Amino acid sequence: MAEGIVGEFLALKEETDADLLAMQCGDFYEFFGDDAEFVGEELDLKISEKSSHGSAYPMAGVPLTELTPYLKALVERGYRVAVADQYEVDGGHERAIERVVTPGTLLETTDSEARYLAAIVREGGGNGGEDESRYGLAFADVTTGRFHATEIVGGSEDVLTECYRFAPAEILPGPAVRTDDDLLGRLRDRTDGTLSLHTTDAFAPDTARATVDEQFGSEALASVGLDEATGAIRAAGGVLDYVDTTGVGTLASMTRLQPSQSKEGVALDATTQRNLELVEPMGDGGRTLLDTIDHTVTSAGGRLLREWLCRPIRAREELTRRADGVEALAAAALAREELREELGAAYDVERLSSKTVSGSADARDLLRVRDTLAVLPRLVDAIEGSPDLQNSPIADVLARPDRAAAEELRGALDEALAEDPPGGVREGDLIRRGYDDDLDELIDGHEAALDWIDGLADREKRRHSITHLSTGRNKTDGYYIQVGNSETDEVPEEYDQIKSLKNANRYTTDELDEREREVFRFEERRSDLEYELFCELRERVADAAELLQDVGRALAECDCLASLAVHAVSHDWTRPELVDSGLDIDGGRHPVVEQEVEFVPNDLALTEDRAFLVVTGPNMSGKSTYMRQTALITLLAQIGSFVPARSAQVAPVDGIYTRVGALDELAQGRSTFMVEMAELANILHSATDESLVILDEVGRGTATYDGISIAWAATEYLHNEVRAKTLFATHYHELTGLAEHLDRVANVHVAADERGDEVTFLRTVEEGPTDRSYGIHVADLAGVPEPVVGRSRDVLSKLRAEKAIEARGSSSDESVQAVFDLDSGSFRGSASADGGRTADELSEGETTENETVDGSLDPDAESVLDAVQETNIGETSPIELMSRVEEWQRRLDDTEDDE
Structure with missing residues (x-):
């Protein structure tokens, strides 16, 4: 009864704290009541209204095979959806919630972006203040099995930076974080992650440690330096328990625990990542660094390149290895293109491994695994055929996976799977003939029964001399014999009429009924056996999840290095030289801006004796671009890439810090000036003598004298105490005088050519300070009305002449x-x-x-x-x-x- 179905739906809905419930009813997943009205509006589904016993209720549904796109649409909008499946029990139906799909546990994603679930735990702080807080963070991507954990000592800004780097789709706040309104508010404003609550018990220290040990092994925490990191352990335990509770079924794909922060990593806070537009533009339609240099041909390669940009390193050995790989690929044009062509045939096996572990992979997914494993030896052949590549790091990358095990698994899949299987796993035709003797016997019997039925029409025509006779099958009548009305008088007595049509009658016989039952028995037994064999095969692939992840990561790294080589060759980039100190760039360019305009290259030199540059020059002349390109060249060198310059000597830095324009945080009660000062404070507290600091117009958000004072004092502190390599752009010409008093400060300026009232920005950086800012010229360029521009020139002339x-x-x-x-x-x-x-x-x-x-x-x-x-x-x-x-x-x- 309909009311019974609705009642069952409501009862199941009470069992879960999910926002919505999709309940299987035969060949459809149905939503009822308020859920139906909600999804009808959100997903533009047709709402039916059915009546039963005098009551009406809304209902909206989607076909069983089409749930995924609707589920994805709901989850990506931040909703948690429970899925109840239907089972045959004693001739009837029972339904149970099998999984809860959330933003961080959506397995059926169609894009290539990583999809992280995060947990944040806070320990300490309290009366001791935010600076004494200890935060534990964990990040898991259920679609690939990646799992990272770390512990942070400091303020919530560091937490936001780590979250910005991983861009989690869903965040689980631990017990103490749930009451931290400031952090929760900033997480909502600064990330796209949905905040979800999970049971407090999962974050308990002893419980979490047991969960982590069971998942990764008792030695895993010590191996990554987290054995004493209680916060990281609690966060990791919370994530693992949440994944288990939601029923996504991918725990087995999480085979490695990795620290999210390496001792050899480069500090890159959220502000700097935004200011440099690494992976997210600051304005609509803007182009990011990732957009510019991403020539990857695989989803996994694109994800890895993004990870490299957001997590640069300073480990010389690894940077040299990557740069060697890029250089080798840049030199071997034909081999590089062959490599990229082969990579283009690879599928995302990291994600496929998670699908097999969860039990959601179908036969076509296993074929994709097979085809990707076949790419590996072809890549090895391409490498060995190139003198430039056979002894390069590319060969080492491809040697990491167990190629013998990969070939064995590929062979097993090739032997077992039919070449063109259906999309479902219960329809048969999944397994190749010759794989299993019992299945072959069933297939032979099934085909023999079908052959008998296929030849029935010809036999009956000859036997009874009936011309208009045919056979067919449908869901209502099963197998039947159809005879045209003109010859119905000729049908034999053993024909049993089952239906009368306008121009024909349909019949069956005892023998046809028996053959039909035989076909159905063969189909059922074949389907069951094929499904059993397929599940065994899928389980074998799931057991090889770590191997598939190794293969996937090797292919991703090859793709990533090839992408960097493609960009280096096509845009005349050069390999940077890693040195012990300083930064020397000859003919440097901005990697993004050079794509859009004819770019004027500029030099830069920072040494131990000249580590602080005060950059002056007109508005719109290129000061900010000059400073950003310096930061980006340094960053590119520290992901192993070539750089946009004639030459570059780069001493790896431990952090890149920027303050180049405040984001509007008025909604949090933070003025532009407050944001500016908070960012400056973070730099002054965090930067070291091995960092690179980029400051643009510090102090301009307040009164002139206050601004000069702050900029002056910050310069002295960075020069005397922090001693970081620094570029400081300013319109406060008073600061240029610091070069005469601070031994490591020098002045440079962006030149302009002035002829009368006409000013041309030359975009070249020269030694020494500028003597004016050309603000009135910029106002003219921006379209300020001529009366205002003219009056401005008049006032300026009087100011220069010191007249009233x-x-x-x-x-x-x-x-x-x-x-x-x-x-x-x-x-x-x-x-x-x-x-x-x-x-x-x-x-x-x-x-x-x-x-x-x-x-x-x-x-x-x-x-x-x-x-x-x-x-x-x-x-x-x-x-x-x-x-x-x-x-x-x-x-x-x-x-x-x-x-």
């Missing part, structure tokens, strides 16, 4: 107020439009209207002068300053009226 500046009224007969006289730096009084003069223009013996004969001011005028002298022009905005001037003028006018 008057605030003009809106009409020619309105009085004009002299606001500044830079000769004395103070307010000078008023002058009327009809020839009035300032105090300095009075001849000897004359007095102003507010001045007595002996030269003293009356009390009201003196109070105005005091207010002027107390006003700090550098810290007062132009609008506020004009308001004050108007107030002072009003007070002076009132004094005149009183007289």
